[in-house]
Amino acid sequence: MSDSLKVALLGCGTVGSAVLRLLSEQADDLAARVGRRVEVAGVAVRRPDRHAGVPAELLTTDAEALVTRDDVDLVVEVIGGIEPARTLLLAAIGAGKSVVSANKALLAEDGVALHAAAADAGVDLYYEAAVAGAIPLLRPLRESLAGDQLRRVVGIVNGTTNYILSRMAETGAGFGEALAEATEAGYAEADPTADVDGFDAAAKAAILASLAFHSPVRSSDVYREGIAAVSASDVARAAEIGCTVKLLAICERVAGEDGDTIAVRVHPAMIPTTHPLAAVGGAFNAVFVEADAAGELMFYGQGAGGEPTASAVLGDLVAVARNRLTGAAGPGTTGYAGLSVRPMAETPTRYHVSLDVADVPGVLATVAQEFAAHGVSIATVRQDGHGDAATLVIVTHRAPDAALATTVARLREMDAVRGVTSVLRVEGLS
Amino acid sequence: MSDSLKVALLGCGTVGSAVLRLLSEQADDLAARVGRRVEVAGVAVRRPDRHAGVPAELLTTDAEALVTRDDVDLVVEVIGGIEPARTLLLAAIGAGKSVVSANKALLAEDGVALHAAAADAGVDLYYEAAVAGAIPLLRPLRESLAGDQLRRVVGIVNGTTNYILSRMAETGAGFGEALAEATEAGYAEADPTADVDGFDAAAKAAILASLAFHSPVRSSDVYREGIAAVSASDVARAAEIGCTVKLLAICERVAGEDGDTIAVRVHPAMIPTTHPLAAVGGAFNAVFVEADAAGELMFYGQGAGGEPTASAVLGDLVAVARNRLTGAAGPGTTGYAGLSVRPMAETPTRYHVSLDVADVPGVLATVAQEFAAHGVSIATVRQDGHGDAATLVIVTHRAPDAALATTVARLREMDAVRGVTSVLRVEGLS
Numbered sequence: 001m002s003d004s005l006k007v008a009l010l011g012c013g014t015v016g017s018a019v020l021r022l023l024s025e026q027a028d029d030l031a032a033r034v035g036r037r038v039e040v041a042g043v044a045v046r047r048p049d050r051h052a053g054v055p056a057e058l059l060t061t062d063a064e065a066l067v068t069r070d071d072v073d074l075v076v077e078v079i080g081g082i083e084p085a086r087t088l089l090l091a092a093i094g095a096g097k098s099v100v101s102a103n104k105a106l107l108a109e110d111g112v113a114l115h116a117a118a119a120d121a122g123v124d125l126y127y128e129a130a131v132a133g134a135i136p137l138l139r140p141l142r143e144s145l146a147g148d149q150l151r152r153v154v155g156i157v158n159g160t161t162n163y164i165l166s167r168m169a170e171t172g173a174g175f176g177e178a179l180a181e182a183t184e185a186g187y188a189e190a191d192p193t194a195d196v197d198g199f200d201a202a203a204k205a206a207i208l209a210s211l212a213f214h215s216p217v218r219s220s221d222v223y224r225e226g227i228a229a230v231s232a233s234d235v236a237r238a239a240e241i242g243c244t245v246k247l248l249a250i251c252e253r254v255a256g257e258d259g260d261t262i263a264v265r266v267h268p269a270m271i272p273t274t275h276p277l278a279a280v281g282g283a284f285n286a287v288f289v290e291a292d293a294a295g296e297l298m299f300y301g302q303g304a305g306g307e308p309t310a311s312a313v314l315g316d317l318v319a320v321a322r323n324r325l326t327g328a329a330g331p332g333t334t335g336y337a338g339l340s341v342r343p344m345a346e347t348p349t350r351y352h353v354s355l356d357v358a359d360v361p362g363v364l365a366t367v368a369q370e371f372a373a374h375g376v377s378i379a380t381v382r383q384d385g386h387g388d389a390a391t392l393v394i395v396t397h398r399a400p401d402a403a404l405a406t407t408v409a410r411l412r413e414m415d416a417v418r419g420v421t422s423v424l425r426v427e428g429l430s
Numbered sequence: 431m432s433d434s435l436k437v438a439l440l441g442c443g444t445v446g447s448a449v450l451r452l453l454s455e456q457a458d459d460l461a462a463r464v465g466r467r468v469e470v471a472g473v474a475v476r477r478p479d480r481h482a483g484v485p486a487e488l489l490t491t492d493a494e495a496l497v498t499r500d501d502v503d504l505v506v507e508v509i510g511g512i513e514p515a516r517t518l519l520l521a522a523i524g525a526g527k528s529v530v531s532a533n534k535a536l537l538a539e540d541g542v543a544l545h546a547a548a549a550d551a552g553v554d555l556y557y558e559a560a561v562a563g564a565i566p567l568l569r570p571l572r573e574s575l576a577g578d579q580l581r582r583v584v585g586i587v588n589g590t591t592n593y594i595l596s597r598m599a600e601t602g603a604g605f606g607e608a609l610a611e612a613t614e615a616g617y618a619e620a621d622p623t624a625d626v627d628g629f630d631a632a633a634k635a636a637i638l639a640s641l642a643f644h645s646p647v648r649s650s651d652v653y654r655e656g657i658a659a660v661s662a663s664d665v666a667r668a669a670e671i672g673c674t675v676k677l678l679a680i681c682e683r684v685a686g687e688d689g690d691t692i693a694v695r696v697h698p699a700m701i702p703t704t705h706p707l708a709a710v711g712g713a714f715n716a717v718f719v720e721a722d723a724a725g726e727l728m729f730y731g732q733g734a735g736g737e738p739t740a741s742a743v744l745g746d747l748v749a750v751a752r753n754r755l756t757g758a759a760g761p762g763t764t765g766y767a768g769l770s771v772r773p774m775a776e777t778p779t780r781y782h783v784s785l786d787v788a789d790v791p792g793v794l795a796t797v798a799q800e801f802a803a804h805g806v807s808i809a810t811v812r813q814d815g816h817g818d819a820a821t822l823v824i825v826t827h828r829a830p831d832a833a834l835a836t837t838v839a840r841l842r843e844m845d846a847v848r849g850v851t852s853v854l855r856v857e858g859l860s
Contacts, residue, residue, distance in 0.1 A: 022577065022723060032644070032766040033576050128574060134724035136566070136574030144558060144566030146463050147744020149456065214462070276730065279709065293452060293741035294564035297731035300706065301724065311723035314577020319761075328758030331749075336462040 005034065005321050006041035008072045008097070010063055010088055011079035012051050015102060015129070016043070018310035019076060020054065030314070034321040038074075042066045067092035073324055076313060077101040078129075086110055093117045093125070098320040098329075100313055102129035108203035108219040111210060112335065119332050124323055126316035126330070131204045132157050132285040134308030135301040136315070141211045141289075142331060149292040150212045153251040154427065157204040159283035159303045160195035161227050161247040163187040165235075165268070166281045169244055174232045187283055197226035198247065201266040205249035208287070209264040212251055214337040217264055223344035225267035230424075234268075237354045237422040241382075241393065243270035244278045248427060254342055261342040270352050271428040345402035350379070350429065352395050353408060354422040359390040363416045367392060370410050374403045379429075389418065395426055435464065435751050436471035438502045438527070440493055440518060441509035442481050445532060445559070446473070448740035449506060450484065460744070464751040468504075472496045497522035503754055506743060507531040508559075516540055523547045523555070528750040528759075530743055532559035538633035538649040541640060545763050554759050556746035561634045562587050562715040564738030565731040566745070571641045571719075572761060579722040580642045583681040584857065587634040589713035589733045590625035591657050591677040593617040595665075595698070596711045599674055604662045617713055627656035628677065631696040635679035638717070639694045642681055644767040647694055653774035655697035660854075664698075667784045667852040671812075671823065673700035674708045678857060684772055691772040700782050701858040775832035780809070780859065782825050783838060784852040789820035793846045797822060800840050804833045809859075819848065825856055 007023070009016055023030070023040060031037040043054055044063035051059060060066055067075050067088050075092040077099065079085045085106050089099055094117065101107065107114065107130050118125035128138045132155065141150075156162050160182060167178040179196065182188035194200045202222040209217040227247050238245045245268055252263045271278050276298050280286040285303025290296055302308040323330050357363045364383060371378055377397040384391045396404060411417050437453070439446055453460070453470060461467040473484055474493035481489060490496055497505050497518055505522040507529065509515045515536050519529055524547065531537065537544065537560050548555035558568045562585065571580075586592050590612060597608040609626065612618035624630045632652040639647040657677050668675045675698055682693045701708050706728050710716040715733025720726055732738040753760050787793045794813060801808055807827040814821045826834060841847050 018723070026577070026579065029579070029644075029767075030577065033764060134721075135727060136570035139569060139574050140566035143749055144569050144745040145741065146748035147452065147456070147460065147746075148741040149459070214459075276709075279706075291564075291741060293448070293737040293744070295732045295735075295738050297565060297729075299727075299729060301727035305725075307723040308725050311575065311578040311721060314723070315574040316577075318576035319573055322761050323758070326758040328753070328756040331752050334463060337459075 004037040004039045005073045005324060006039055006071050007317070008041050008066045008069070008075045009043045010067070010075065010077040012043050012045050012054060013078065014306035015078040015309045015313065017053070018306035019078065019313050022310055022314055030318065033318055035325055038317065038321055041069065041072045063088050064091055067097060068095040072097055074317065074320055075099050076317060077103055078313065079103070080105065082106055082109055089114060090117055093121050093123055096121055096123060098124035098324060100316040100320060101127045102309055102313055103127065104130040104200070104203040104207060108206040111207065111333070112216045115333050122329050124320040124329050125332070126320055128316050129309045129312035131207050132287055132299070133301070133303040133305065134311045135285060135287065135299050135303065137287055137299050138211060140299070141208070142333065145291055145294060148294050150289065151253055151292060152290040153208050153212045153287060154277065155208065155249045155285070155287035156246055156277055156280050157249045157285055157287065157303060158195055158201045158247060159285060160188045160192065162280065163283045165227060165230065165245050165247065168230070168232065168235045172232055172236070175228060175230055196228055198224045198266045201247060201249045205251055205264050205266050208249065209251035209262055211333060213253060213262050213339050214334050215262060215339040216335045217262070217341060221264060221341040223265040223267070227268050230268050231422070234422045234424050237352065237393065238270040238424070241270070241352065241395065242273055243426070244273050245270055245424065246277060250427065254348065260339055262339045263342045263347040265344060265347065267425060269425045269427040275428040345400060347401050348398040349401045349404060350396050350398050350426040351404045351408065352422065352424050352426045353411070353420065355392040355411065355420055356418040357390050357392055357416050358418065359385045359388050363390070364392065366414065366416055367411065370414070371396065371407055374407045375399060376403055376407050395429070434467040434469045435503045435754060436469055436501050437747070438471050438496045438499070438505045439473045440497070440505065440507045442473050442475050442484060443508065444736035445508040445739045445743065447483070448736035449508065449743050452740055452744055460748065463748055465755055466751070468747065468751055471499065471502045493518050494521055497527060498525040502527055504747065504750055505529050506747060507533055508743065509533070510535065512536055512539055519544060520547055523551050523553055526551055526553060528554040528754060530746040530750060531557045532739055532743055533557065534560040534630070534633040534637060538636040541637065541763070542646045542765065549762050552759055554750040554753055555762070556750055556760070558746050559739045559742035561637050562717055563731070563733040563735065564741045565715060565717065565729050565733065567717055567729050568641060570729070571638070572763065575721055575724060578724050580719065581683055581722060582720040583638050583642045583717060584707065585638065585679045585715070585717035586676055586707055586710050587679045587715055587717065587733060588625055588631045588677060589715060590618045590622065592710065593713045595657060595660065595675050595677065598660070598662060598665045602662055605658060605660055626658055628654045628696045631677060631679045635681055635694050635696050638679065639681035639692055641763060643683060643692050643769050644764050645692060645769040646765045647692070647771060651694060651771040653695040653697070657698050660698050661852070664852045664854050667782070667823065668700040668854070671700070671782065671825065672703055673856070674703050675700055675854065676707060680857065684778065690769055692769045693772045693777040695774060695777065697855060699855045699857040705858040775830065777831050778828040779831045779834060780826050780828050780856040781834045781838065782852070782854050782856045783841070783850065785822040785841065785850055786848040787820050787822055787846050788848065789815045789818050793820070794822065796844065796846055797841065800844065801826065801837055804837045805829060806833050806837050825859070
């Protein structure tokens with residue numbers, strides 16, 4: 001090992017540039033904290049001519065050669081996406097380099113294989129920046145809470161959708177209008193699919209569930225609904241019952257007759273305005289954790305952006321650099337519990353349903369009977385008459401999601417029901 | 431090393447009992463997470479006859495013999511207080527044992543010596559439970575944010591005082607009444623001095639400042655004011671200006687002409703109700719962190735209690751056990767920055783001052799002149815006349831604390847000022 005630790009940086013976009021800048025600006029502090037200087041050995045990019053701020057001798061288009069270079073100790077990957085990131089990280093790990101990644105998609109897709117490779121090679125694989133940006137979250141889950149049993153992890157982990165839903169709540173706008181505003185303000189990408197349809201949150205949910213429950217969970221295991229179908233009416237109905245609408249990533253341990261399973265899902269939900277997550281506005285992220293002994297915890301901060309993400313990358317970099325010097329790898333992930341993922345249809349959820357009905361005697365009884373027929377117990381009903389019509393606002397107790405969905409489908413077919421004006425799941429009600 | 435890792439437990443009160451129970455209940459999970467079974471080698475207590483629930487063969491009154499026993503790998507200290515905890519931990523470290531402690535008083539008093547001893551012996555010294563109970567906080571500061579520059583750490587780190595202040599705000603009660611209620615409810619001890627006078631929070635502030643700024647800070651370096659002087663009037667005045675009163679532990683990096691210093695202080699302060707810390711009610715704890723790159727972060731959860739504290743102890747225990755197996759010690763603390771602690775008199779703060787004055791022309795000018803004479807700039811003034819009297823509510827800009835205190839002392843002597851009805855520092859205003 002040379003006198004300094006050498007870092008190969010893969011990718012030099014918003015996050016990569018911030019990592020480079022911080023490595024330079026804080027070189028002395030980092031050296032003191034690590035115990036040795038940390039230097040950049042090279043920066044792999046596709047178009048070297050677009051990175052005028054990076055010393056030319058560091059730039060290379062041959063990422064594969066860079067990650068396996070003898071003088072490289074650590075590899076930082078901020079390319080994103082599955083390939084070529086996967087091939088490069090496996091090559092780096094195979095060559096004995098420790099790896100820091102911000103790549104949620106890759107970790108959620110292939111975390112098991114990457115962890116196995118890292119364990120075989122005796123190197124580190126850290127990825128704090130992959131979930132909730134700058135918020136220290138994965139390390140607390142992996143380490144601080146390693147002596148506890150987690151019950152539930154519920155997070156607002158996508159800033160774009162939280163910004164859109166916050167604007168809808170503030171202005172009464174519909175989804176389309178709020179999305180346009182988010183795009184204008186730079187909070188949504190030109191193609192907002194990954195955020196709006198919940199793919200980004202689902203990848204993060206898979207990573208959180210894997211760590212929280214010591215069981216392998218992949219993006220494709222995560223039930224996913226985006227926010228494109230959330231209407232101004234949904235947001236208004238939520239406010240009427242003291243709730244607000246958030247896109248939640250929910251990872252729960254569910255007790256069952258055949259042992260515990262885990263439910264992992266991403267969908268919009270109404271939560272009480274008194275819930276700590278309800279106050280998380282704009283592009284902020286927050287994750288709420290329930291553990292047997294620790295009780296309720298919450299972590300809050302900026303979930304995206306070059307600097308915050310770079311802060312998380314550098315925290316990991318200091319950790320793997322220290323481990324490099326002591327010759328020990330940090331704790332890997334463990335899939336020892338091997339809990340299986342429960343199908344969404346069998347996952348217990350609660351629904352809020354608002355109905356326009358004919359204001360004639362017996363409607364409530366008919367509607368209530370439909371819920372009962374599917375084994376769904378009703379928690380609260382509010383009925384408001386106006387003219388010959390009435391509005392029914394129903395919040396259920398927990399029931400298997402399929403039973404709730406089927407009930408709603410049947411309600412839509414009932415003669416007495418003129419329209420279903422809002423259906424959303426409800427979380428966080430006692 | 432034997433087939434299992436052996437733990438010596440020092441103390442078996444509320445926290446110790448919870449640690450023992452969790453070690454037993456979660457033995458299989460802990461073994462999977464650590465990679466080896468973790469067993470209790472012995473429990474040192476003063477009165478063995480008072481621990482009927484602990485197997486008799488584990489109990490001992492000879493703590494010193496226990497911590498140096500050859501078969502003991504790890505020592506967990508939950509006695510609290512300076513002695514005999516210090517002697518025992520130094521003996522354990524000297525004998526090559528890794529140590530987990532929940533002892534804020536000891537760490538804040540002698541953390542430097544303990545860390546030095548641990549580094550010399552190549553063992554771990556972890557103490558997540560010492561600050562903010564179950565909230566993962568020290569590990570994020572030590573590790574997750576190790577690549578960032580911290581600006582400020584502001585926390586509600588004492589549940590007893592937060593409960594009392596919350597009740598005062600909710601009911602309008604005075605301090606004495608709210609304290610009696612807290613005692614009744616089990617949130618305050620029979621002798622509440624350590625909590626109410628801020629000693630507990632000051633020890634935690636010293637630990638937080640040491641880690642945040644990589645500089646040694648002891649309890650005695652921390653400026654400290656408790657909440658006994660907070661009146662119902664202070665709480666009411668706070669509400670009038672959109673604030674709430676909290677006992678804050680504040681650790682800040684302050685730029686100065688001769689380089690940076692750190693200001694560490696514990697005192698009641700008004701904070702805006704829109705600040706994330708304002709919503710932290712009852713006996714909960716929360717810590718707000720500002721870092722250059724990460725931006726604003728908040729950590730929230732239960733700050734005390736047997737189970738939450740035991741969760742933090744067990745998280746540390748898993749970490750030091752894993753390190754034991756890999757043969758590497760985790761990162762110690764570093765005092766490399768060596769920043770000195772700024773005297774409170776020179777620390778920039780903001781004051782809120784409410785005055786009863788004679789409602790005659792020129793009073794505001796006279797009062798304003800007094801602030802100006804001490805170099806204190808006024809941010810806002812509100813004047814409400816009633817009869818021949820008026821109320822002046824003044825919030826200042828930042829100025830050296832001594833200048834503010836002197837100004838208030840002079841105001842009290844002014845003929846035009848009939849009474850100073852409330853003086854409190856203000857934090858978190860933009």
